[in-house]
Amino acid sequence: MKCPFCSYEESKVIDSRPTDEGERIRRRRECMSCSKRFTTYEIIETLPILVIKKGKEREVFDRNKLLNGMLRACEKRPVDMKTLERAVAEIESELQNTLDREVTSVRIGELVMEKLKALDEVAYVRFASVYREFKDINTFMDELAKLKQAKDCD
Numbered sequence: 001m002k003c004p005f006c007s008y009e010e011s012k013v014i015d016s017r018p019t020d021e022g023e024r025i026r027r028r029r030e031c032m033s034c035s036k037r038f039t040t041y042e043i044i045e046t047l048p049i050l051v052i053k054k055g056k057e058r059e060v061f062d063r064n065k066l067l068n069g070m071l072r073a074c075e076k077r078p079v080d081m082k083t084l085e086r087a088v089a090e091i092e093s094e095l096q097n098t099l100d101r102e103v104t105s106v107r108i109g110e111l112v113m114e115k116l117k118a119l120d121e122v123a124y125v126r127f128a129s130v131y132r133e134f135k136d137i138n139t140f141m142d143e144l145a146k147l148k149q150a151k152d153c154d
Helices: 063-073 081-097 105-119 121-131 137-153
Strands: 011-018 024-031 037-043 050-052 058-060 102-104
Touching: 050 105, 063 081, 063 105, 063 121, 081 105, 102 105, 105 121, 121 137
Parallel strands: 050 102
Antiparallel strands: 011 024, 024 037, 050 058
């Protein structure tokens, strides 16, 4: 790591800790030449994930789109922002951990529904009604019946 003061190439790490979000590592360094201290941040380099939409077009994965969709489903529900952000981070992490650089929007929708089902059943049904494009009340009632049956089995 090059010193920002004297441009010497060697430095030693004095302190190392994760940032609040846990996505970066903060390193406090000391130059081996001039002894001045400076801070660096280390992040994991991620490859972009491409989302294959229903119409076969591709776009770069956008965690904000995912969060906004989940926020709409959870509107006026007792689900806090931190919980939603954690769910989005878990979904993004699961997608990054696969070897595939392309993922279908269907797969992302299924992951969102899994998370919402565990967080809030009303938010789950709201999301599912839009995602699965419920055509009529019977489709909606079928989904509610499945949810109730799964709950009764637990």
